[in-house]
Each structure stands twice: as structure tokens, then as C-alpha cells.
Amino acid sequence: MALDPKTVAHFQEVLNQERLEVTEALSSLVSSRNAEGGYDSNFADISQVTAEKGETDALVQPLKETLAEIDDALGRIADGSYGLCLKCGTEISEERLEAVPKTKYCTPCASKMR
């Protein structure tokens, strides 16, 4: 039995909300980097600027990955394959989707990959 449209709509809403939050977090990270990382910032210690840039990248990268996963999940909602495990094709339990709406794998497959 596939997920009913109401349930899918619910997760779509959750994912859109999560996407918004991640997008905002990303843009605030990027804009703070642009504000602080300018070359004309009064003889800024270049090694410190580089270190801060590295720290920002370390924060940006996982957010970008999360964003990609959310987009993937939204794409699966659009093509009707949302809620099915990408590995074994089994339906992912609603409890798991509720906990991790962007998940691609059912619990058994996800635990095997760990």
C-alpha cells in the first residue's frame, strides 16, 4: 500500500520547511563570510581569514548535502516514489519518515549501511 496523498502532502510540507531553514542558514553563513572575508578589511591577518573561511566551509558543506537530500526527497514526492526504499523497494515506515522525512532507505537497509 502506497502512502496516501494526505501523508505525502504532510511530509512535503515538512521537507519544504526544512529546506527553507537550511537555505536560510546557508545564506547567512555565506553572507557573514563575505562580510568578514573581504580583502580590504584593514590588514586582516590572512592566515586567520583563511582559517575562518575553512571553518565556514566545514559548516556549509553538510548544509549543502542536507539541501541535496531534501531536494532528492522532494523530487521523489514529485515522481511518486517517495516513501519507498531506494535499495530494496520496500515501503519505509511512517515512523521513520516522521523522524527523518528526507530518508531514502528503510530502517533495515539504513542499519546495514552503518
Ligand SMILES: [Zn+2]
Ligand atoms: Zn530497504
